[in-house]
Amino acid sequence: xxxxxxxxxxxxxxxxxKVLFSWNGDLVNAARTAGYKNPRAAALKLMRNPVFTYNLQxxxxxxxxxxxxxxxxxxxxxxxxxxxxxxxLARMSPTETHGTIYGQIKAAETLAYVFDxxxxxxxxxxxxxxxxxxxxxxxxxxxxxxxDSAMESGGPKNQTPKSHEK
Numbered sequence: 001x002x003x004x005x006x007x008x009x010x011x012x013x014x015x016x017x018k019v020l021f022s023w024n025g026d027l028v029n030a031a032r033t034a035g036y037k038n039p040r041a042a043a044l045k046l047m048r049n050p051v052f053t054y055n056l057q058x059x060x061x062x063x064x065x066x067x068x069x070x071x072x073x074x075x076x077x078x079x080x081x082x083x084x085x086x087x088x089l090a091r092m093s094p095t096e097t098h099g100t101i102y103g104q105i106k107a108a109e110t111l112a113y114v115f116d117x118x119x120x121x122x123x124x125x126x127x128x129x130x131x132x133x134x135x136x137x138x139x140x141x142x143x144x145x146x147x148d149s150a151m152e153s154g155g156p157k158n159q160t161p162k163s164h165e166k
Contacts, residue, residue, distance in 0.1 A: 016052055020059060027056075086111050091141050094134060101129065104141055 012020065018034035019027070019042070027046065031039035046052045089107035097103055129137065132146060140146050 010051060012052060012055065016046065016049070019046060020052070020055055023056065023059065083111070083114060086114075093138050093141065101137060101141070105129070108144075 015034055015036065019030045019036075022033040023030040027043040028039045031042040031046065036042035086107045090104050090111060092104055094101050094104075129140075132140070136146055
C-alpha cells in the first residue's frame with residue numbers, strides 16, 4: 001500500500017490539474033474555477049503540495065518564455081535605429097530643447113559609451129559648455145568638438161560646420 005500511495009502522490013489528480021490549467025496568476029480564482037467548494041483553503045493546501053508547486057513553477061516559466069517570444073516579435077527596433085536616434089538627439093540645437101543641452105550631452109555620452117570612446121570627465125565637459133556661446137555649442141553639437149579646442153590640440157583648422165542635407 002505504501003508503494004501505491006507514493007506513486008499517487010507523484011501525480012496530480014483531476015481537480016489539481018484543472019486548477020493548474022486555469023491558473024493565470026490567481027491561485028484562489030483558479031481553485032474556484034476548478035470547482036473547489038472552499039477555494040482559499042484549497043489554494044493553501046495546493047501550495048504545500050510539492051508536485052503541484054513544481055508544475056505551477058513550470059507553467060509560470062513557460063508563460064514567461066512565451067510572453068518574451070511574443071514581445072520580441074513585436075519589438076522592431078534595431079541597434080542602428082537606436083544609434084541614429086541618439087545621434088539626432090545629440091545634434092539638436094539648444095533652441096529646439098528650450099535652451100538646455102542636457103539631453104544632447106546625455107545622448108553624446110551614451111554614443112561615446114556605445115562606441116567605446118573615452119571622455120575625460122563629464123564634469124570637465126559641463127564646465128567647458130557653460131563657458132561657450134550658443135554658436136560654439138551649435139558647432140560642438142554638429143562636429144563633436146569646440147572650434148577653439150580643435151585648433152589648440154592640432155585638430156582641423158578653420159573648419160566651419162558642414163550643412164547637413166536631409
